[in-house]
Amino acid sequence: MFLIILKSKSPFAKSIITRTCTKPGRWYSTTGNKHYDIIIAGGGMIGTTLACTLGKNPLLQNKRILLLEAGKEKAWALPDKYTNRVVSINPGTHKLLNSINAWKHIENNRFAIVKRLQVWDAVSDASITFGDQTSPEDVSYIVENDLLIAAVNNELKQLDNVKVQYSAKVTDYHLPEYHESSSSVRLDDGNTYSCELLLGCDGVNSQVRKAMKVNYLTWNYDQMGVVATLNLSELTDSLSSLVWSTTPDHAKELLKMTEDQFVDAVNNAIWKNYGRSLVVDQATKTFDTLLRLMNCPSDTVRQFPPKIAKIEEGSRAAFPLGFGHAVNYIGKGVVLVGDAAHRIHPLAGQGVNLGFGDITCLNRVLGNTVHSGSKLDNLSYLKEYETERQRHNIPTMLAVEGLHRLYNSDFTPLVLLRSLGLQATHALSPLKNAIIHQAAT
Amino acid sequence: MLKPFCSRLLKIRSLASVTAGTIDNQEVQHFEKFLAEWWDEFGPMKPLHSMNKLRVPLIRNGLLNAAAVNSEEMKNPLVLKGISLLDVGCGGGILAEPLVRLGGNVTGIDANSNTIDLAKSHAKINKLEINYIASSIEDHASNHTDSYDAVIASEILEHVSKKEQFLEACIKCLKPQGSLFITTINKTFLANFLGIVMGENILNLLPKGTHQYEKFIQPVKLQRILEDNNCRTELIHGMFYNIFTNTWHWCTDTSVNYALHAIKLKKP
Numbered sequence: 001m002f003l004i005i006l007k008s009k010s011p012f013a014k015s016i017i018t019r020t021c022t023k024p025g026r027w028y029s030t031t032g033n034k035h036y037d038i039i040i041a042g043g044g045m046i047g048t049t050l051a052c053t054l055g056k057n058p059l060l061q062n063k064r065i066l067l068l069e070a071g072k073e074k075a076w077a078l079p080d081k082y083t084n085r086v087v088s089i090n091p092g093t094h095k096l097l098n099s100i101n102a103w104k105h106i107e108n109n110r111f112a113i114v115k116r117l118q119v120w121d122a123v124s125d126a127s128i129t130f131g132d133q134t135s136p137e138d139v140s141y142i143v144e145n146d147l148l149i150a151a152v153n154n155e156l157k158q159l160d161n162v163k164v165q166y167s168a169k170v171t172d173y174h175l176p177e178y179h180e181s182s183s184s185v186r187l188d189d190g191n192t193y194s195c196e197l198l199l200g201c202d203g204v205n206s207q208v209r210k211a212m213k214v215n216y217l218t219w220n221y222d223q224m225g226v227v228a229t230l231n232l233s234e235l236t237d238s239l240s241s242l243v244w245s246t247t248p249d250h251a252k253e254l255l256k257m258t259e260d261q262f263v264d265a266v267n268n269a270i271w272k273n274y275g276r277s278l279v280v281d282q283a284t285k286t287f288d289t290l291l292r293l294m295n296c297p298s299d300t301v302r303q304f305p306p307k308i309a310k311i312e313e314g315s316r317a318a319f320p321l322g323f324g325h326a327v328n329y330i331g332k333g334v335v336l337v338g339d340a341a342h343r344i345h346p347l348a349g350q351g352v353n354l355g356f357g358d359i360t361c362l363n364r365v366l367g368n369t370v371h372s373g374s375k376l377d378n379l380s381y382l383k384e385y386e387t388e389r390q391r392h393n394i395p396t397m398l399a400v401e402g403l404h405r406l407y408n409s410d411f412t413p414l415v416l417l418r419s420l421g422l423q424a425t426h427a428l429s430p431l432k433n434a435i436i437h438q439a440a441t
Numbered sequence: 442m443l444k445p446f447c448s449r450l451l452k453i454r455s456l457a458s459v460t461a462g463t464i465d466n467q468e469v470q471h472f473e474k475f476l477a478e479w480w481d482e483f484g485p486m487k488p489l490h491s492m493n494k495l496r497v498p499l500i501r502n503g504l505l506n507a508a509a510v511n512s513e514e515m516k517n518p519l520v521l522k523g524i525s526l527l528d529v530g531c532g533g534g535i536l537a538e539p540l541v542r543l544g545g546n547v548t549g550i551d552a553n554s555n556t557i558d559l560a561k562s563h564a565k566i567n568k569l570e571i572n573y574i575a576s577s578i579e580d581h582a583s584n585h586t587d588s589y590d591a592v593i594a595s596e597i598l599e600h601v602s603k604k605e606q607f608l609e610a611c612i613k614c615l616k617p618q619g620s621l622f623i624t625t626i627n628k629t630f631l632a633n634f635l636g637i638v639m640g641e642n643i644l645n646l647l648p649k650g651t652h653q654y655e656k657f658i659q660p661v662k663l664q665r666i667l668e669d670n671n672c673r674t675e676l677i678h679g680m681f682y683n684i685f686t687n688t689w690h691w692c693t694d695t696s697v698n699y700a701l702h703a704i705k706l707k708k709p
Contacts, residue, residue, distance in 0.1 A: 058516045372497040373539025
């Protein structure tokens with residue numbers, strides 16, 4: 001079992017501007033020109049942000065972009081209650097959202113700043129801390145998924161070169177053969193759209209990826225992530241977002257419990273005394289003394305986990321966890337972005353940030369492509385995107401995968417290894433900074 | 442599959458001059474068999490396709506530095522709007538098409554009327570307006586004096602015997618203050634070894650006879666000819682081709698491939 005609590009340091013800002021997105025979408029003729037320069041499949045967090053980012057790129061101002069979203073257009077109003085699906089936004093993503101002006105909408109509503117992040121081991125005293133309460137740099141920001149999408153949509157609606165089509169159920173993707181120059185997308189309403197470049201942002205079960213016939217490496221963890229919004233006991237308005245990864249059976253139990261029982265189960269998981277090993281205890285103590293002697297930053301005062309008072313009504317949900325990696329992110333006339341290309345365990349909150357990193361990179365690469373007079377589907381430019389992103393994503397994915405396996409065990413030598421490793425990482429600033437840098441971009 | 446060897450392929454940009462002038466007829470015929478393969482990004486022309494990553498920015502930024510392009514226009518996708526460019530030895534239009542996409546007014550001339558036909562049909566498919574002419578540079582220069590903001594002779598000079606005449610004609614077409622862009626192969630042992638001995642004779646990546654060592658030219662010599670024709674050389678960059686990744690890189694070493702930007706001075 002693994003538990004992460006992202007505790008907000010500043011209570012959620014309560015200045016609620018009810019910004020509804022009920023303005024009807026621009027009307028487009030369905031019988032008119034059905035060719036677009038770029039079609040984006042999937043209007044989730046990644047697809048919407050990608051559409052907005054490309055739409056605002058001055059180098060792409062002459063390109064016509066179509067965003068296809070299977071869901072209906074939703075009128076969105078900020079709910080009073082915090083929704084259970086949140087993302088942890090790293091500084092790189094924060095910069096991207098700032099650059100497309102979407103962050104100001106989030107700021108006007110609510111988000112939480114993470115100033116300090118502490119990770120501790122349940123069966124030893126080892127812990128690591130990132131960030132500093134007094135430092136001006138934020139570790140990350142916690143934003144609700146729905147709010148993020150609504151904020152980006154607000155900006156997207158103002159763009160004339162991007163058309164959004166809701167309720168677009170795609171029946172078939174056709175990728176260009178050797179002699180062809182455009183991809184096409186068929187919808188269940190009979191319409192077919194063609195494009196120079198198809199961007200697959202359609203998530204873990206990407207149909208675009210399937211059409212590419214790309215090798216996809218995947219496995220399930222046989223785990224579910226249980227999410228909930230928690231009320232902490234110390235402060236009445238202090239809320240916390242929980243992601244609890246556990247076995248499918250246990251997850252089912254957790255969802256069936258009454259809310260009181262669930263709170264007890266969480267508290268129990270946090271506070272329970274797990275069987276500790278004397279060897280590990282002794283070793284971590286000795287190592288800590290050694291680090292002090294060498295004047296390295298050692299175990300700081302440990303912040304104890306909070307006690308949970310209750311959970312927000314109806315905020316529980318569960319989703320399956322898995323690993324996935326597309327061997328190629330690009331093909332002739334097609335690019336995979338975000339979860340369609342890669343999927344990781346949520347334990348480090350990195351998954352969505354990798355996707356936003358893809359957007360930043362692809363936006364720059366497509367800008368360069370156009371600025372060099374090349375066609376959007378020029379593979380030598382797209383290859384730059386693939387190379388740059390795989391060089392960043394794969395090490396991150398492997399690191400997260402490694403952590404997941406390391407912390408999924410109670411085997412004493414492994415506990416010893418990870419405890420000493422955690423202490424050493426905490427003590428060695430350059431190593432720690434390298435990790436922060438990798439996670440922030 | 443072995444990837445065709447680098448630079449040596451570059452020569453396949455065809456030549457300028459059917460008639461007497463500066464080009465050899467046997468060279469012109471040599472390239473006809475490549476017609477179908479011009480536009481295959483991964484075919485025998487791939488080094489020319491991938492070279493666009495260097496030479497299009499070279500031309501774009503060169504025109505910016507020469508003040509032909511306003512710096513405020515740099516964020517505009519049609520950055521070359523209103524600029525007239527002449528691509529000498531345009532071949533199938535591998536370089537001409539991106540320049541048109543950037544808004545440029547491009548004229549492409551080539552000695553081989555077959556490649557010009559191919560270039561025309563490809564431009565039509567892509568809905569691009571390019572003025573392709575089957576002509577030698579000498580003929581073209583005779584009625585286009587002082588006409589272009591930029592003249593480009595990319596991967597062509599190493600196929601030309603009478604370089605002085607060829608360059609003189611190129612420069613004649615340029616407006617005063619106009620920019621001349623050249624990419625070609627140096628006359629060094631290394632260029633001979635990589636391009637001809639390895640590429641054509643040992644690895645057979647290129648048809649024999651694609652290049653002749655005698656026609657390569659050293660940057661200093663080239664600069665000298667340009668000076669004699671009232672041009673100031675702005676920069677010379679080395680270019681390095683990675684055959685494994687099919688990518689070009691700028692480098693300081695000019696001993697194999699190099700690029701040059703010169704500006705035509707006002708009449709003294």
